[in-house]
Amino acid sequence: VDDYLADLPIKELPGIGHALAEKLNDQNIQSCGQLRILPK
Numbered sequence: 001v002d003d004y005l006a007d008l009p010i011k012e013l014p015g016i017g018h019a020l021a022e023k024l025n026d027q028n029i030q031s032c033g034q035l036r037i038l039p040k
Contacts (some may be wrong), residue, residue, distance in 0.1 A: 006033030 011021040
């Protein structure tokens, strides 16, 4: 499951709209794996 989600594009997650996906993209975050390693 972790491997599948790591490659999943952020924009494919339920609740992630265009605006939030664009903000994350501006921070160079395009996949769930990249989002997961961010500090909380």
